[in-house]
Amino acid sequence: MSNHSVLTTTCQTSNDRDALIKVALSTKLAACVQVSQVTSHYVWQNEQQQSEEYLLTFKTRTALIEKLITELKAVHSYKVPEIIVTPITGLPAYLQWIDESTQ
Numbered sequence: 001m002s003n004h005s006v007l008t009t010t011c012q013t014s015n016d017r018d019a020l021i022k023v024a025l026s027t028k029l030a031a032c033v034q035v036s037q038v039t040s041h042y043v044w045q046n047e048q049q050q051s052e053e054y055l056l057t058f059k060t061r062t063a064l065i066e067k068l069i070t071e072l073k074a075v076h077s078y079k080v081p082e083i084i085v086t087p088i089t090g091l092p093a094y095l096q097w098i099d100e101s102t103q
Contacts, residue, residue, distance in 0.1 A: 002087035004095050005062045009072060010040060010053040010082050017054045019075045029068040030058040031101035061102050062087065 007030075011017050017035060024030040034057040041050050060068055065085055073081065089095075 001062065002089060003062055004088050004090070004098055005060060005065055006086050006088055007058040007060065007065065007068060007072075008082070008084045008086075009056050009058075009076070010038070011056065011077065012051060012053050013077070014054075016075075016077050017056065020056055020072055023071045023075050024058055024060075024068060027067075027071060028101070028103040029064050029071060030060045031098040032059040033057065034059075059088075059098055061098060064102055 009020065011020060021033045021035075024033055036055045036057075038053055038055045039050060040053050041048070043049065058068065069083055069085075072083065
C-alpha cells in the first residue's frame, strides 16, 4: 500500500470550495489542494444533469484519508459528494514534503 494518496471531490460554489480547502489545510490533513473548473455531466434522481463545478485535488498521507473524509463531509454541501481516493507514488522529495506538511 502506498503511504501517500490524492483525494478528489467536486463542489459547485466558491464558498463551498473555500470551506473545503480551509478545513483540509487548517487541520493539516492535506499538504496541498489544487483547484480546476470543470463541467460535470451526470444522472441525479433519474434525470440527466450538467453543472459547472470546482474539482479539488487534495495531496495527503494515506494514514490521514479517513480523517480528511470525515472533515470534508462535515462541511460539504452535497448530499452525496464525490470523494475518490487514489494511492500515489512520486518524487521522493515531494512525498517527503507531503509528510512534513501534514500531521
